[in-house]
Each structure stands twice: as C-alpha cells, then as structure tokens.
Amino acid sequence: MSPSGLCVRALGRGRALRPRVLLLQPHRPHGAPGPQLMLASSPALVQRLSRDVELRPGFVSPAEEAALLQELEPRLKRQRYQHDHWDQAIHGYREIEKLQWSEQNAAILQRLRDIAFPPGVPQLSMVHVLDLEKTGFINPHVDSVKFCGDTIAGLCLLSGSVMRLLSEDNSGDRVDLLLQRRCAYILRGAARYQFSHQILKEEESFFGGQKVLRNRRISVICRNLPVSPVAATG
Ligand code: OGA
Ligand code: MN
Secondary structure, eight states: OOTGGGGGEOOOOOOOOOEEEEEEOOOTTTTTOOOOOEEEEEEHHHHHHHHEEEEETOOSSSHHHHHHHHHHHHTTTOOEEOOOOOTTTEEEEEEEEEEEOHHHHHHHHHHHHHSSOOOOOOOSSEEEEEEEEEEEEEEEEEOTTTTTOSSEEEEEEEEEEEEEESSSOOOOOOEEEEOOOOOEEEHHHHHHHHHEEEOOGGGGOEEEEOOOOOOEEEEEEEEESSSSHHHHHH
C-alpha cells in the first residue's frame, strides 16, 4: 500500500445533513462575479474555512486535460477497478503514483504546486493519481498525518463531482464543494485536519439540489510532507 495512496486515508465519520446556506465564493483574483461553488451549513463555517478551502474552476484547459489523460491512461489501464469491502474508504477505483512526467504535464503540476505550497515547503515528489469509475466514490476520511502534511491539492479531470467536508467535532458543520471538471482544489489547515472529505457517489451527487452528473473521474493529487516529527508519530 502506498504512502500517498490508500494509506493516507483513515476513515472519518459519515453524516447526512442538508446544507442550508449558500455562501462561499471561489477564488477570484480579479473580483469578477463567479458561480457559487461552496455550500456551507452556516456563515460562521464559511468564515472559519475561507482561507483553508480554495477552488479554481478551469485551472486545466481541455487540451491539458487530454495531455494528462494520454500520459496516464496506459498505466491506469493495466489495472482493474477495485471494489473493496463496504467499510473501506474508497470504492470502484484504481490508482497509481507517478514521479516522471512529460514536460507539458510537469508544467501543469508545477502550476498546481505553485498555488498550493509556499516556496520551500517540502513536498511529496510522487503524484497520486486516482481513477474513480462512474459508480466509484470515496467515503469520509482524513488523510493520514503520517504520510501527508497540512495541504492537499488536486486536479479534477473528466467529470464533475461533489466533495463533502464534515466536521470531526460538530456534527452539524458541513461544506459541499462543487468540483467542476478541470478545476483545481486545495484543502489546508482546518479543512484538512478538522474535517473529513469524501466524493459523493453518483446517486447522491447533488449540489444545492442540482444534480451533478458523475462519470469516470480522475484526480491528480499533490501533497506536502508531514509537517513535523510530532505529526509523523500520530
Ligand atoms: C484521497 C482523496 C480526493 C480526490 O485519495 O485521499 O481524498 O479528489 N482523493 O480524488
Ligand atoms: Mn483524502
């Protein structure tokens, strides 16, 4: 089992509460109005997570998505989708870790790393690639502090999806993130440690009452190294 893959997932608790407030805005460097991409259960929660959740719709162009897929597909296709026992973190998936990338794709990943990690932050050099089939999903979990630092940065390819964050401490605190096809997302700090994250299954894939169609979805995830030796023993 790989450090940046399955090992990073320790199951969190799942809850089913309806979101009530539509609030948080995506990252908009020029202040242009954008669609709502985050749904939070309270305004206070939006405040609390405003610096710890970042969404960048359209981070990857269609041509870049195709280039990434072209490099990934041959390796992914060597595996079958796995369907683990019902209590596992993830269902209907295959995954790889990848170190070497084409020049074009390395540049895309560098762009992701540049927005996610301040200069000098030690990062996992291996990139984690997770391929969820149409019916695949990820149960609530918190990435293991043994293998992953304070920041998780992902690209979402091929399909939109809904990522749900659930507070580990307050059962009512919940945020839904609309992860559009070709977006980038970043979870850090409280969003990474104090909330579980999950990718909703096809039949539950709604965002504010709107169906978010699920298809095969590939995520490409960069992480930093555990923050301190104390975290690494946790
Ligand atoms: C994980 C995970 C999210 C994603 O692999 O631990 O949470 O976007 N993946 O695929
Ligand atoms: Mn995770």
